[in-house]
Amino acid sequence: MDSLAKPTSALDPPTAGEPAPASFWREVRDGIAGVPRDFTKGSILRAVVLLAIPMMLEMVMQSVFAVVDIYFVGKLGADAVATVGLTDSLLTLVFALAMGLSMAATATVARRIGEGNADGAAIAAMQAVFVAVIIALPLGLIGVLFSGRLLALMGASSEIVEGGSGFTAIMLGTNITVMLLFLINAIFRGAGDASIAMRSLWLANVINIVLDPILIFGWGPIPALGLEGAAWATVIGRGLGVVYQVSHLIKGSGRLQILSRHLQIDGPVIRRLLEISSTGMVQFLIATASWLGVMRVLADFGSTALAGYTVAVRIIIFVLLPSWGMGNAAATLVGQNLGAGQADRAERSVWIASLLNMAFLGAVAVVFFFASEPIVRLFTKDDGVVALAVECLRIVSLSYVFMGFGMVTVQSFNGAGDTKTPTYINLFCYWILQLPIAWFLAHTLGWGPTGVFVSIAVAQVALAVVGAVLFRRGGWKTKSV
Numbered sequence: 001m002d003s004l005a006k007p008t009s010a011l012d013p014p015t016a017g018e019p020a021p022a023s024f025w026r027e028v029r030d031g032i033a034g035v036p037r038d039f040t041k042g043s044i045l046r047a048v049v050l051l052a053i054p055m056m057l058e059m060v061m062q063s064v065f066a067v068v069d070i071y072f073v074g075k076l077g078a079d080a081v082a083t084v085g086l087t088d089s090l091l092t093l094v095f096a097l098a099m100g101l102s103m104a105a106t107a108t109v110a111r112r113i114g115e116g117n118a119d120g121a122a123i124a125a126m127q128a129v130f131v132a133v134i135i136a137l138p139l140g141l142i143g144v145l146f147s148g149r150l151l152a153l154m155g156a157s158s159e160i161v162e163g164g165s166g167f168t169a170i171m172l173g174t175n176i177t178v179m180l181l182f183l184i185n186a187i188f189r190g191a192g193d194a195s196i197a198m199r200s201l202w203l204a205n206v207i208n209i210v211l212d213p214i215l216i217f218g219w220g221p222i223p224a225l226g227l228e229g230a231a232w233a234t235v236i237g238r239g240l241g242v243v244y245q246v247s248h249l250i251k252g253s254g255r256l257q258i259l260s261r262h263l264q265i266d267g268p269v270i271r272r273l274l275e276i277s278s279t280g281m282v283q284f285l286i287a288t289a290s291w292l293g294v295m296r297v298l299a300d301f302g303s304t305a306l307a308g309y310t311v312a313v314r315i316i317i318f319v320l321l322p323s324w325g326m327g328n329a330a331a332t333l334v335g336q337n338l339g340a341g342q343a344d345r346a347e348r349s350v351w352i353a354s355l356l357n358m359a360f361l362g363a364v365a366v367v368f369f370f371a372s373e374p375i376v377r378l379f380t381k382d383d384g385v386v387a388l389a390v391e392c393l394r395i396v397s398l399s400y401v402f403m404g405f406g407m408v409t410v411q412s413f414n415g416a417g418d419t420k421t422p423t424y425i426n427l428f429c430y431w432i433l434q435l436p437i438a439w440f441l442a443h444t445l446g447w448g449p450t451g452v453f454v455s456i457a458v459a460q461v462a463l464a465v466v467g468a469v470l471f472r473r474g475g476w477k478t479k480s481v
Contacts, residue, residue: 037050037192039051039192039332039333039336039337040114040336040337040339040340040342040345044345044348044349044352045352047333047349048329048330048333048349048352048353048356049356051192051194051329051332051333052325052326052328052329052353052356054194054195054197054198055189055194055197055198055325055326055328055329056322056323056325056326056329057198057202057322057325058185058194058197058198058201058202058325059201059321059322059323059324059325060321060322060325061198061201061202061205061206064205064209064318065205065208065209066314066317066318066321067314067315067318067379068209068212069084069208069209069212069230069234069314070084070310070311070314070379071378071379072212072213072216072217072230073216073227073230074311074379074380075216075217076216076226076227078303078304078307078382078385079157079159079160079163079164079303080163080164080226080227081306081307081310081311081380081385082156082160082303082306082307082310083151083156083160083163083164083167083168083227084167084227084230084310085295085306085307085309085310085313086151086154086155086156086160086164086168086295086306087151087164087167087168087171087172088310089154089291089292089295090143090150090151090154090168090172090292091171091172091175091178092288092289092291092292093285093288093289093292094136094139094172094175094178094179095178095182095284095288096281096284096285096287096288096289097135097139097179097281097284097285098132098178098179098182098183099182099280099281099284100277100278100279100280100281100282100283100284100285100419101128101131101132101135101183101273101277101280101281102182102183102185102186102280103186103276103277103280103283103284103331103414103419104128104273104274104276104277104280104417104419105124105125105128105183105186105187105190105273105277106186106187106189106190106328106331106332106335106414106415107190107276107331107335107414107415107416107417107481108121108124108128108190108269108272108273108276108417108481109121109124109125109187109190109191109256109335110190110191110192110331110332110334110335110336110339110415111335111336111338111339111417111481112124112339113190113191113192113255113335113336113339114335114336114337114338114339114340115339115340118255118256119262121190121191121255121256122256122257122258122259122262123262123266123269124269124273125184125187125249125256125258125262126258126262126263127265127266127269127270127273128183128187128273128277129180129183129184130265130270131270131273131274131277132176132179132180132183133176133180135179136175136176136179136180137176139172139175140172140173140174140175140176141173142172143168143169143171143172143173143175144169144172144173147165147166147168147169147172148161148165148168150168150172151164151165151168154292154295154296154299155295155296155299155300156299157303160303163227164227166227166228166231167227167228167230167231170228170231170232170235171231171234171235174235174238174239177235177238177239177241177242178238180242180245181200181201181204181238181241181242181245184197184200184242184245184246184249185197185200185201185245187256188200188245188248188254188256189328189331189332190332190335191254191255191256192254192255192332192336193253193254193255193256194328194329194332195254196245196248196253196254199244200241200242200244200245200248201241203237203240203241203244204237204238204240204241204242204244205237205241206237207233207236207237207240207241208233208234208236208237208238209237211229211232211233211236211237212229212230212233214229214233215229215230215232215233216229216230216233217229272481276417276419276481277419279419279420279423280414280419280423282423283414283419283422283423283426284426286423286426286427286430286431287426287430290426290430290431290434290435290459293435293438294309294434294435294438294452294455294456295309297435297438297439297442297443297452298449298452300442300443301442301448301449304382304384304385304388305388305448305449307380307382307385307388308384308385308386308387308388308389308391308392308449309388309389309392309449309452311376311379311380311385311389312376312388312389312390312392312393312396313392314379315368315375315376315379315389315393316392316393316396319361319364319368320361320403320407322360323357323360323361323403323404323407324407324411326353326356326357326360326404326407326408327353327357327407327408327410327411327412328411329353330349330350330353330354330408330411330412330415331411331412331414331415332415333346333349333350333353333415334346334349334350334412334415334416334476335415335416335417335481337349338416338477338479343474343477346416346477347474347477350408350409350412350471353408353412354404354405354408354409357404357405357407357408358401358404358405359404360404361400361401361403361404362400362401362404364397364400365397365398365400365401368393368394368397368400369393369394369397369398372389372390372393372394372397373386373390375393376389376390376393388449391449391450391453392449392453395450395453395454395456395457396453396456396457396460398457399456399457399458399460399461402460402461402463402464402465403460403463403464405464405467405468406460406463406464406467406468409464409467409468409471410422410425410426410463410467412471412476413467413470413471413476416476416477416479416481417476417479417480417481418475418476418479421470421475421476422467425463425466425467425470426463428462428466429459429460429462429463429466430459433455433458433459433462434455434456434458434459435455437451437454437455437458437459438451438452438455438456441454441455
């Protein structure tokens with residue numbers, strides 16, 4: 001019988017011949033420390049919480065970096081902030097490829113672990129890494145050679161192109177660091193080794209945060225590099241994070257260990273990964289390219305609009321990334337439980353994770369709606385930027401409860417290896433709804449940036465509703481990986 005019917009609790013008395021269960025807080029401590037556990041057995045609520053905690057902590061540090069980075073860059077002026085926002089929009093294309101491949105890696109590794117095939121999981125992990133390297137290198141060359149043209153294409157002013165092309169070239173040219181950091185962490189999460197993923201991202205971002213003010217403003221013999229210093233801080237931090245990840249894969253600190261026999265090209269595994277990831281890449285590309293469209297619409301209203309939106313997005317990401325960690329936990333549970341032949345348990349895991357995520361983002365929405373101005377003023381003192389960032393936070397926060405639900409269901413499709421359904425959902429919500437509404441409200445009705453912010457909230461509500469309807473149909477339960 002599924003554990004949801006009779007939940008296991010640290011307070012439940014043990015049955016005859018069974019040891020007493022460990023206390024909940026001890027299990028939390030062990031989960032953060034990386035003690036292996038089987039998430040296909042026992043209480044579903046406990047599995048969701050214990051797997052989500054290190055994943056959410058992992059994303060918390062990414063959130064901290066996002067706001068700290070924009071805090072230091074904000075001291076360089078609105079053009080610098082706008083450059084970061086435009087470059088981030090260009091990088092979303094890289095993120096789309098990395099996330100698509102990561103979806104396939106998580107689903108495949110989780111399924112093999114659920115089947116008890118750790119060797120198959122290690123083979124799949126290495127094939128994903130090979131593909132990531134092949135993708136990242138030519139993208140980096142394009143970024144270095146055409147950084148200025150890419151900024152201009154995004155609607156940047158001549159001043160932004162002149163002052164920001166170096167930053168953009170560094171960030172795009174070294175995209176292999178973010179590609180591998182995201183991918184290898186997805187591999188660890190699929191294996192259930194969320195604590196290793198957490199520690200690698202913490203290491204990368206702590207180094208980044210420490211180096212940010214040193215390289216941007218200079219310190220002792222280290223010259224002030226300005227905006228390019230922020231780029232180098234990011235590259236160094238992410239690069240060291242990847243070194244940490246690789247060392248754990250080689251040592252076999254978790255459920256996976258990469259041995260020499262796993263370093264060979266496996267054509268059938270790569271083909272299957274590409275089948276899953278190609279749709280996943282399109283899925284994320286559709287979503288992220290729509291944000292490029294949003295930035296392009298906002299660019300018509302000047303650097304202040306771009307800077308205000310960039311500040312608001314960094315603050316939004318601060319809370320959405322931990323929430324994304326809950327979605328990652330659901331994806332891992334879906335993959336492992338399907339591998340263990342427990343489709344009903346996989347589905348129940350998703351509903352529980354969704355409710356927890358909705359509660360979390362609902363609380364955040366209240367804070368953002370009533371306290372957005374003092375939060376924004378921590379990052380910029382420019383009154384025009386503050387006004388737009390506050391408006392964006394308040395409007396988008398109205399969709400947070402829906403966003404929490406949609407985030408988990410979409411990730412769960414991916415965890416099952418069904419990357420097509422979320423692709424169709426993203427296409428409908430972001431391109432058929434969000435972008436046309438953004439343009440119509442901003443230009444046709446003359447709402448300006450306000451219309452863009454409203455379109456974001458509308459798209460998130462639609463994504464949650466459509467995702468719930470399609471998830472309940474259950475077609476994802478029969479996907480093979």
